[in-house]
Amino acid sequence: MGLMYIFPTAIEESDRVEVISSETRPTKKTIILKTYGLPMVFWSYLAAILVVIGSMWLASKSAIQKLLSYEDHGLQALAYLVQFTLILTPIVLLGFFFYEKQLKKTGKELQLVFKVFFIQLFSKNIILDSTDSLSVDHFMDSPNIAKIHNQSELKHFENKGYFELHAISGGKSILIDRHSRKADLIKLKELLSKY
Numbered sequence: 001m002g003l004m005y006i007f008p009t010a011i012e013e014s015d016r017v018e019v020i021s022s023e024t025r026p027t028k029k030t031i032i033l034k035t036y037g038l039p040m041v042f043w044s045y046l047a048a049i050l051v052v053i054g055s056m057w058l059a060s061k062s063a064i065q066k067l068l069s070y071e072d073h074g075l076q077a078l079a080y081l082v083q084f085t086l087i088l089t090p091i092v093l094l095g096f097f098f099y100e101k102q103l104k105k106t107g108k109e110l111q112l113v114f115k116v117f118f119i120q121l122f123s124k125n126i127i128l129d130s131t132d133s134l135s136v137d138h139f140m141d142s143p144n145i146a147k148i149h150n151q152s153e154l155k156h157f158e159n160k161g162y163f164e165l166h167a168i169s170g171g172k173s174i175l176i177d178r179h180s181r182k183a184d185l186i187k188l189k190e191l192l193s194k195y
Contacts, residue, residue: 005035005101007177009187019195022106030106031195033188038097046097050090057086103176105195107131110167112176126169132193133168136185139178165189 008016016036022028060082067079095116102113110126128134140161163182166173179185 004038005099006179006184007033007035007101007103007188009184009191011191028106029195030104031192033103033191035099035101037100042097046093049093053086053090060086101177103192105192107195108133110176110192126167126174129168129170131195134176134189134192135166135168135173136182136189137164137166138162138182139164 011017011019016034018032018034020030020032022030064079064083067075070076098117100115100118102111102115104111104113108128108131110128111123112126113123114121138161162178162180163185164178165176165185165188167176168174177185177188179188
């Protein structure tokens with residue numbers, strides 16, 4: 001999801017970056033980074049999908065009621081399945097628009113928090129080997145055939161892959177975020193390493 005939900009890369013992005021000083025130790029600071037939401041164009045996609053689902057609901061409403069009136073349990077199960085699908089699909093799609101990932105870092109402690117509809121679903125605590133135990137690695141999941149053939153007409157079909165930010169904890173590499181731009185992940189790494 002890191003390719004769609006982008007983390008801020010500079011401390012100046014005050015609506016998505018928060019720095020908190022500890023009351024007991026003022027030199028110890030915590031940085032909290034929050035992902036940006038989906039771009040506005042995705043809201044128009046959601047509106048179009050909701051119109052389609054709404055029209056599907058109106059078109060199938062009488063058929064669902066008729067299936068529910070039968071004594072056959074298979075037909076009733078089918079009606080409930082269609083009904084729950086038409087109800088749950090908009091809720092799940094809306095959840096993508098209210099998804100937020102947070103990174104909280106204090107010294108060697110890094111916490112990933114995942115929220116949907118402002119409710120924390122789960123979190124993951126990572127103890128880093130050192131305060132700057134973060135690495136940016138290139139990832140490509142398929143062979144780059146267009147680049148292997150090295151023909152000018154295939155240049156636009158080259159698979160460039162993406163980049164991943166990893167935390168090093170106990171000698172193990174743990175995926176934190178991914179991005180199509182290496183420079184943004186390097187800035188994120190440098191920002192997290194300061195705290």
